[in-house]
Amino acid sequence: MGALQAFYGPSIPALRQEFGLSPSAAGLGLSAHFVGGVAGVLLFDRLYGRLGNRQILATSYLLMALGAAGFALAPNWPLALTAALLAGLGFGGIDYGLNQLFAVGFGRRSTAMLNVLNAHFGIGAILGPALIGAVGAAHYPAVFLAFAVADLPLLLCLRGVRDRAPGRPAAGAEEEAATGPVLSRSLLSVLSVFVALYVLHVGIEAGVGGWEPTHLETVGYGAGAAATATSVYWLMMTVGRFLVAPLALRFPAPALITVSCAGMTVCLLLAAVPALAPYAYAGVGLFIAPIFPTGLPWLNQAAPRARRAGALVIAASMVGGVAAGPALGKAIEWSDIRAVPLLLGGVSALCLAATVWLARATRASEGASPR
Numbered sequence: 001m002g003a004l005q006a007f008y009g010p011s012i013p014a015l016r017q018e019f020g021l022s023p024s025a026a027g028l029g030l031s032a033h034f035v036g037g038v039a040g041v042l043l044f045d046r047l048y049g050r051l052g053n054r055q056i057l058a059t060s061y062l063l064m065a066l067g068a069a070g071f072a073l074a075p076n077w078p079l080a081l082t083a084a085l086l087a088g089l090g091f092g093g094i095d096y097g098l099n100q101l102f103a104v105g106f107g108r109r110s111t112a113m114l115n116v117l118n119a120h121f122g123i124g125a126i127l128g129p130a131l132i133g134a135v136g137a138a139h140y141p142a143v144f145l146a147f148a149v150a151d152l153p154l155l156l157c158l159r160g161v162r163d164r165a166p167g168r169p170a171a172g173a174e175e176e177a178a179t180g181p182v183l184s185r186s187l188l189s190v191l192s193v194f195v196a197l198y199v200l201h202v203g204i205e206a207g208v209g210g211w212e213p214t215h216l217e218t219v220g221y222g223a224g225a226a227a228t229a230t231s232v233y234w235l236m237m238t239v240g241r242f243l244v245a246p247l248a249l250r251f252p253a254p255a256l257i258t259v260s261c262a263g264m265t266v267c268l269l270l271a272a273v274p275a276l277a278p279y280a281y282a283g284v285g286l287f288i289a290p291i292f293p294t295g296l297p298w299l300n301q302a303a304p305r306a307r308r309a310g311a312l313v314i315a316a317s318m319v320g321g322v323a324a325g326p327a328l329g330k331a332i333e334w335s336d337i338r339a340v341p342l343l344l345g346g347v348s349a350l351c352l353a354a355t356v357w358l359a360r361a362t363r364a365s366e367g368a369s370p371r
Contacts, residue, residue, distance in 0.1 A: 040092020
């Protein structure tokens, strides 16, 4: 999944030449992928009761393979965008399916295992552009076709996946279950703040990834140094998820995410100092790393009766990634590129406030749950 998402950007020069596209039109490939991803999360969540885990994953693997192959072989840009949308549909189904399975399937180890799962996504995102760079952007169809072929054997790896979580209550009982007097009265508020946390933090993740090179060049760094610093940011995000996995076995999710949001905010403010900016952005990658995978088990524990809560926040995370570019671009038009870290720092402070609120609102259920 990480590799597929990362293939589109490095392929843009070849796409522009092959289909005669403007830069913005060529960037629609990744946008179509994300739109399909949001639709995939919501669609497969709706079908969950009828399909089960194995069928959701199998269908998603097939859709992702078909979409990747279609993107490689498309004779024109509209068909390529349709194929990217199809691949994104499968991508969203897998994103939903695997994250939900890991969130409920490993008990008290779920937070640690989700961080390991998402760290491997990061490995793919790092290696994907390297692969396109090694073979040349002009050969992107071969890379997408190879991905489609490599995706298919995953269908043989589903026999050990349960269709239902063991011991899951019946639908009626699940709807009636409560997590405590506080959450039973304010479940909608809790879910809304979780959604806001995911939209905002993924917006920061995408905002740093998209604007760090421009900001660093504006404050005096060369293009090569800026690109390298951005690669380090993504690398630190992957490293951070591996590092937090053992910590997740000892510390509760609210504490981990609170520290992550606080550290992320401090690093973004430090990034406004030109001499510290590359190192501060690396720190942002390290601190933001655990938030996505650590929040899902916390949500599952805090609101077990809201079955679709996980799908909602996963879809929200993709919306945050899509909206970050234009929203930050408009904010930069009103201010200046030098203000990028301060703007993102303000958003990070909102993430911290949301986390503190959630920690207080869910304290009753967290205290009642064994760690």
